[in-house]
Amino acid sequence: MFAGSANRSARVTIREVAHHAGVSVSTASKALNGNGRMTEDTRERILKAASELQFRPNAMARGLLKQRSFTVGLLTNDTYGRFTLPVASGISEALVDEGVSVFLCPVLDNDPRRAQVNVEAMQDKCVDALIVSGRRADARLPIDLASLTMPIIHVYSECGPNEIGFFVDEVQGARLAVEHLYASGRTRVAHVTGPDSFDVVAKRIAGWREASRAHDRDPFLQPLTGAWTEAWGFAAAERLFANGVPSAGRPDAVFCGNDQIARGLADALALRGIKVPEDVAIVGFDNWEIFADAVRPPLTTIDMNLVELGRQAGQTLLELIEGRPVAPGHRYLPCRLIQRRSCGAGRDMS
Template identity: 45%
Template sequence: MSAPPPNERTGRHGPTIRDVARIAGVSIGTASKALNSNGRLRQETRDKVTTVAREIGYRPNDMAQSLHRTRSMTVGVLSTDSFGRFTLPIFQALEEQFADRGIAIFMCNATDDPERERQHLDQLLGKRIDGLVVTARRADKRPPVGPLPAGLPVIYVFSQADDRDALCLLPDDEGGARLAVRHLGEVGKRRIAHITGPEHFEAVQLRRRGYLSALAELGLAAHPEFYLSGKWTEAWGRDAVAALFDGKTDRPDAIFCGNDLIARGVVDALRERGIAVPGEVAVAGFDNWDVMTAAARPPLTSVDMNLSALGHEAGRLLIEMIGGETVRGIRRLPCTLVVRESTSTST
């Protein structure tokens, strides 16, 4: 069997239905009927065509067959979240939304590599996907993906495109921070510190805004020395505790952390100093990452960004957009607070 010619768009070799028909010695129409299991053909002809397709690597449900449909019944997910920490809950929710509708999902991970993202996008577009979901490991603005075919529905989930016409679904970071700080006030804490990540992250800015807003609502003072920004790491949580407690008489009685990694380091550092959690100092985190919250001693109260809800909403909206609806703008979905022993002895 001779090798198929290069694909005109990508320059890569890939079998087409023309190759199948030529090698099998049948017309393109006959090959299509055989591969789609329709029309009246001899079984011998069907077997010959499907054997040729299998041997040359042609897949009838991939690019070529989708040309004969109004829709391909496929959706692409393009992610930069190499660990899957934020993308996997979104992906699982999308699968739940699409499964009953017979829509398949192709997921690609670009790991912050623009060239790899371009390659993955080419592959997804080559499959003639009906829609695209773009996710990331952080929700900061990024250039829009593209170029894309006109009219292709695209949703950014836990990601933002620097494009006013884009649709972006995000957790309400500011509202989540307010939930955590209000809770700390409700359990009797009055000197609430905030240890968080790098200030150039939008999430850091929004969570600090929520922290300050909740303090004002509670009638509590915002002590400038109680706000510390650094890295998204346990080590930074331990270092920040040293800055707040070692040799200090003016100490906080609660700490709201910008993520669960920081909070885990905070809890460990407090325990090493003999400071009781939550009796002397209550600690709350953000992300509700079960690997961190369950392993912390005591288990960690944390803000849940409800990533599954983001995924379900993305699936619902993408189906509407595939159906012809126009949806754009930034939508922030509410977070919830999961209370555990690090803030309340009654849980």
């Protein structure tokens, strides 16, 4: 044993591997990367030494040379984690096997200074790329991204047509929901949704209209816009099912802009003695399971496939990092329908 070899706190370097295998550092490096020319015997000896010593290359040293850090930054202002965490999970899934890690940078809307500090830290650390994500798809973060040179991808966050953005296909999701209601035999499908200042509200309304027209029907009533809350769903039920409204003028199904609205609406119906799904079917949006499962009966809803969204964003990020050309523009990923019981269990399942 050599002096100093007992120092277990220090990391094992390639130098020690080389010495252990009786070769030079350069040869060791080539063997470990499968690069240079050498006898099979030498290569095996080096590999064996490396695994015996549990050698792991220092990412900083490698990064310094390759001008790559094998890290990406994820900026988000979504403190609830409703959107960000599934997305981050998908991103991480796509990247971790390539040895790329994700920096989480929580950005508070009211603290642009800290946000800027975060961005600068990302620059200093030479992140290979940046992901910008948000709580709502039609707003930007309080950050100046124009001066950055690294590739940037937006996920559920506003971006221009020459940038790269991944979004949920809100229109298709809404169509899916409404088509499911028609397919279940409903004929009067109302729509209760969030504030009309949100782009997604307009898109979901559009999807609802398209699907209604596809069934040769005018959309039932006007869409009711309000807030993303249970309270609004509850209040909307009052409007749709007030005592004065004749039963033929009432919807027999409601497509809700999110699961919270659906929940509030379902509660109000229960209080009125209107049965779900017998009298009225409900479809929500989000598949936020903690809500969808708590509705009585459990809520059929639209899942936005956020994990998949993150995964695809991660894959595109890899291509960008490796310098392969990626066409700019927006990508819209399809939603899927999650059937529970608020539309009648199995009613339309062959």
